[in-house]
Amino acid sequence: MQTYGNPDVTYGWWVGNSVVTNRAGRFIGSHIGHTGLICFAAGGSTLWELARYNPEIPMGHQSSIFLAHLASLGIGFDEAGVWTGAGVATIAIFHLIFSAVYGTAGLAHSLLFDPDLKDGPVPTTKKFKLEWDNPDNLTFILGHHLIFFGVANIWFVEWARWHGIYDPAIGEIRTIFPGYGDFGMVYGHQFDFLTIDSLEEVMSGHAFLAFVQISGGAWHIATKQLGEYTEFKGKGxxxxxxxxxxxxxxxxxxxxxxxxxxxxxxxxxxxxxxxxxxxxxxxxxxxxxxxxxxxxxxxxxxxxxxxxxxxxxxxxxxxxxxxxxxxxxxxxxxxxxxxxxxxxxxxxxxx
Structure with a gap:
């Protein structure tokens, strides 16, 4: 936080970031707490939309943000391929349950565990202690974040491969797997990606992102700053x-x-x-x-x-x-x- 040269600066209760600035444990607790809030919002809003859903009105003309995303993923359809909301309530309830789990974990990290991650139950705990002026520490943590993002992209590609997603071109769910290697096609869409009209190209893009993010994550974890950490690289x-x-x-x-x-x-x-x-x-x-x-x-x-x-x-x-x-x-x-x-x-x- 910017202190303008005053080492004894204090912040009001509303400046929430100041509480976690130099406390990695509190920072993680905040992250987990935010995840719990997102899960609760997703689960609660999905149930609210499902309760208000009217099959006689197009879904896009109702309060259907969460239902629309689930339908696009191929969730909520019966065996005949008609959207009925089947299984949607179960997904919503699971989100509500996990929101409580995340909330409990956030409170545990905030109130019970080491606020600075100097010690922990596993040897790797100290490696994830945030040190804002340490580029090697930050690049190590960034690498893990990138790998998690890459795995999420792989999960989506595999979901489309085995379960299938909704294809508006044919009006039904179908399985899609363009492979993991057509990166040239993906690179060619960097300026016209808003006009993509093929789900194969959409999934190829996610496969490409998985490759880039996991490769970048491994690089950041395995390497340190190359050469001296200079002003050009952001020192200061x-x-x-x-x-x-x-x-x-x-x-x-x-x-x-x-x-x-x-x-x-x-x-x-x-x-x-x-x-x-x-x-x-x-x-x-x-x-x-x-x-x-x-x-x-x-x-x-x-x-x-x-x-x-x-x-x-x-x-x-x-x-x-x-x-x-x-x-x-x-x-x-x-x-x-x-x-x-x-x-x-x-x-x-x-x-």
Missing amino acids: LLSAEAVLSWSLAGIGWMAIVAAFWCAQNTTVYPIDWYGEPLALKFGISPYWVDTGDVSDSTAFLGHTTRAALSNVHYYFGFFFIQGHIWHALRAMGFDFRRVVGSVASLATTES
Whole structure:
């Protein structure tokens, strides 16, 4: 956290990040607690949507964000291939159960376990103690994160291979496995990925991400900084606030990309579950509007699920990027009090 040279700075109760800045154990507890909240939101919202679902109205015209994602994964269909919500309640309840497990683990890490990870029940505990000014430590932890992301991508590819996912081109679930090696095709889509209309290409992209992330994770775990850790490599910038700024940049960019993709792509976001494609408009800022008849819409102020997802993702992404800029400047040592002082000085001069 930026202290502006004051080693004895204190923060109010609302500055939650200050509590975990130099305490790896508390940091992990916060992560696990956030996971529990996400699980609870997913499970509770899925049950709420399922209880309100009306089969006589298109799913995309109802409050169906979670149901739509499950349907896209091929979940909730009967043996005839018709979406009935079968099994959805079970998945929701499992999320609620796991939310309690995660919540308990978060409290345990926050209240009972070592707040700094100096000691632990296994020898590797100390290796995961965050040291913000230690590039070898941070790259080691980053490597494990990348491997977990890669494994998640493999899980998705294998799910499509053995269970199948919904293909809007034929209106039913089918198994998809393009293999793990067509990386040239994936590389060729780096500028037109929003127009992809083949699920084989979608799954090839996830296979490519798995390869890159697992390879990168192994590299970060096995290697240390090559050569001297210089200013060019970021020496002097490593801090909790710097890492926070990069995280905000990443999630902000992903949210903006997701907004554009959801607004137009009907392969990854089928019309059957999300509603019709949107039209991009410009006012004070960009926004998307519905193009179909939404007179039967029962949620989102009369809009489709696609309109809600696209607009909310875009504006969240926009503000995440602003947060990135704010924290990045603070991590670089910029004193925002100078801005207030300059404005006050200007106002005094004009008066």
